[in-house]
Amino acid sequence: MRVLLTGHQGYLGTVMAPVLADAGHEITGLDAGLFADCVLGPPPADPPGHRVDLRDVTADHLAGADAVIHLAALSNDPLGALAPDLTYAINHHASVRLAKLARDAGVRRFLYASTCSVYGAAGGDDLVTEDAPLRPVTPYAESKVRVEDDLHALADTDFTPVFLRNATAFGHSPR
Ligand SMILES: NC(=O)c1ccc[n+]([C@@H]2O[C@H](COP(=O)([O-])OP(=O)(O)OC[C@H]3O[C@@H](n4cnc5c(N)ncnc54)[C@H](O)[C@@H]3O)[C@@H](O)[C@H]2O)c1
Numbered sequence: 001m002r003v004l005l006t007g008h009q010g011y012l013g014t015v016m017a018p019v020l021a022d023a024g025h026e027i028t029g030l031d032a033g034l035f036a037d038c039v040l041g042p043p044p045a046d047p048p049g050h051r052v053d054l055r056d057v058t059a060d061h062l063a064g065a066d067a068v069i070h071l072a073a074l075s076n077d078p079l080g081a082l083a084p085d086l087t088y089a090i091n092h093h094a095s096v097r098l099a100k101l102a103r104d105a106g107v108r109r110f111l112y113a114s115t116c117s118v119y120g121a122a123g124g125d126d127l128v129t130e131d132a133p134l135r136p137v138t139p140y141a142e143s144k145v146r147v148e149d150d151l152h153a154l155a156d157t158d159f160t161p162v163f164l165r166n167a168t169a170f171g172h173s174p175r
Contacts, residue, residue: 002064004107006030006098007071008049012113014175016069017047030054030061031072035175044174054094062105069111070095073143077117080140091143096150103159114148114163117141130165 003020007013008029020027029049050061054072062068073091074080080087099110119128120135136142151161 001066002026002028004028004030004062004065004068004102005047005071006054006069007073007075007113009033009036009046009175010071010075011035011173011175012169013071014044014046015173016071018045020069021047028065030057038175040172041174054090054098057094057098057101059101059105062101062107065102065105065107067109067111068098068102068107069113070098071113073113074140077138077140080138080143084139087139087143088146091140092146092150095147096154099151099154099161103154106158108158108160110151110159110161112147112151112161112163114144114165115141116165116167118145118148118165 003025005013005017005020005027008017009031013029013031017027017029027047029047030052031049032053033051052061073095074087080091102110117138118134118136118141119132120137120141134145136145148163151163155161
């Protein structure tokens with residue numbers, strides 16, 4: 001598949017791009033490059049990509065894509081709390097706009113990097129399921145909940161968003 005991978009120069013994206021390429025997919029990145037020079041060890045071999053802010057994405061960036069994997073975001077609680085308006089502009093509004101552009105361009109699959117932080121204080125010490133209530137407690141987590149809500153409304157038989165509520169990753173990444 002031809003995959004547009006946003007956030008390809010971040011902690012996860014730098015690892016994910018070669019995994020996807022090795023699986024036979026054709027990867028195009030899209031990243032503002034905030035951490036492009038934050039390299040640990042040998043420089044990673046990035047796929048071809050667009051150096052663009054998520055808020056400035058146009059239909060041209062989606063042309064020809066079969067799927068989008070959307071990682072780009074202000075990506076954790078302390079960063080998201082520095083300027084909540086900016087967090088909502090990038091993480092929420094620009095993400096939903098990206099999804100609409102993708103749907104309009106005929107992209108069928110949209111994988112969204114949500115977070116387990118959407119559960120917030122819901123669970124206490126108990127395990128939660130996908131059906132648990134969402135109780136985000138930070139602008140970062142709230143922005144992710146808002147995107148999930150809005151992507152639900154875009155879903156139909158031709159456009160399938162999937163939310164990955166990942167836990168916190170750890171370990172080495174080249175960025
Ligand atoms: N790392 C984790 O443990 C974890 C856990 C759960 C969810 N997530 C989610 O996965 C995604 C990737 O996480 P990560 O750890 O790789 O984050 P990261 O901060 O390392 O990478 C995010 C990337 O997004 C880019 N970006 C930020 N703002 C942008 C903008 N306005 N326009 C274009 N690009 C922009 C940055 O340049 C960066 O390369 C994020 O959405 C994050 O919320 C991560």
